Amino acid sequence: MSISPSAVAALEVRDLKKTYPNGVEALKGISLRVEAGDFYALLGPNGAGKSTLIGVVSSLVNASSGEALVFGIPIRTRRSEAMQMIGLVPQELNFNLFEQPFQICINQAGFYGVPRKVAAERAEKYLKQLALWDKAFEVSRTLSGGMKRRLMIARAMMNEPRLLILDEPTAGVDIEIRRSMWKFIQGINAAGTTVILTTHYLEEAEQLCRNIAIIDHGRIIVDTAMKNLLGKLDVETFVLDLTDACIELPRVDGVKVTRVDEHTIEAEMSRAHDLNSLFAALSARGITVRSMRNKANRLEELFVRLIDANDKEQAA
């Protein structure tokens, strides 16, 4: 599904600044626009300002200056209307550990003015979709880490938001559950809900998101389509597992080969460069390649480079 710019963005942030009372400048004039229906990644290293930005948008943090609008509604002056359209899955667990998942969902719906009967139907629907229905009436303290994360997603869906914000929703969750969560969120997005995702699993962002912003030191350093960003990556690194010990590294033009251990080497090369010459050089030495993989996923590689470049710029 392609997203075309519309008159009213799901989220529009203009020159947003936040300085905490201790003097820390968490946001230094951020502007971005998330189109309605988008699946948008907000990435950045720890302390970059992602959670502060989400805090401002969800009204938990008061901005020092600037403006944030949800579907054209300014949060500062029309908070109640703006919040009606947002669902938030925060980074930290923030539900009553002594309540049952079903009750937590019902209460959340109540806070948004959803009648109890409708709330009960929605709670059942989303707890079932997130494979939590068999735990719906157990004390939430007893749920596993992955279940608690899914409960927060179910809770965020209780007001059926037009904009769903997920702040590291899959942190500490095993890959199987993570994939089931991706599937659920993709379904929500396909049904028309705009999704903003922050994550440290860059593979997750690459697979799910159409557009991406990278934030560092309180500033947006990249805001573009995912495919545009990935298109900028001109170097790839492959890890090759060898059947025999590689005593002497092969020399191949345009390929930087380094040894990881006796049976593993890394080859860094331009994306335009083919792998045949490397395989030929290894074959000439009687070395067979048992398996090969990308060292990091493409987005991860770009992310690290961009953050490094920004750090150097900041230091200069």
Place this chain on the structure above:
Amino acid sequence: MNADGTLIALGTIVRREVTRILRIWSQTLLPPAITMTLYFVIFGSLIGRRVGEMAPGISYIEYLAPGLVMMSVIQNAYGNISSSFFGAKFQRFVEEMLVSPMPGWTILGGYVAGAVLRGLMVGLIVLGISLFFTKIHLYHPLITLSTFVLAATIFALLGFINAIYARKFDDIALIPTFVLTPLTYLGGVFYNVAQLPSPWKEISYANPILYMVNAFRYGLLDVSDISVGWAYAVMLGFVVVFGAFCLSLLRRGVGLRT
């Protein structure tokens, strides 16, 4: 948020509070019942017999009963909101409400209603216990009920302010220990302030609990050490001032939003 939605949100908080009170009844309802039974046994039955009449036809234990009911209402309304709201802050599930479209007054109203209901439950329990020790009249039902609600509301609002500023659990224990308990003991629960020498008598008139205890006593026994009109003026004044302060704290996000 429209009026129907706001009512649903308000009802959700109240329901959650009442569920919590009933779920942990051994911490919320049982302790005041035991403590007040001991007060009735020791101060009412044992010591009270030697005190004699506090007003014509009013024995000490009859005089004491309304004060003990009001004391438990005040302590429990305060304790309920301070521990519940601070608990929500501590466990961070207060954020569920803060990110919702609910206006601040709905959050405040829901928690205050929960605290008043706990005060009502405890008050009725203590009133029931008092019937084992003395007879209770109900001379002015409306005054009794309105004093009950106003006193619980005032101390619920104070408990809310305490919870807003508290950073650790110790902070919500300080005020009840060092402010609330002394004010209650010096608020005319056990004695008639008119019997105090100067300047203690005049100082006692600055204690808001004195007005609540006496208005409540008037409702039940038709006797009061002070003017009931003054008591209402003081109580309504505190409700307005504390209520406005709480709403201002919520609007500015003090202790809740960064």
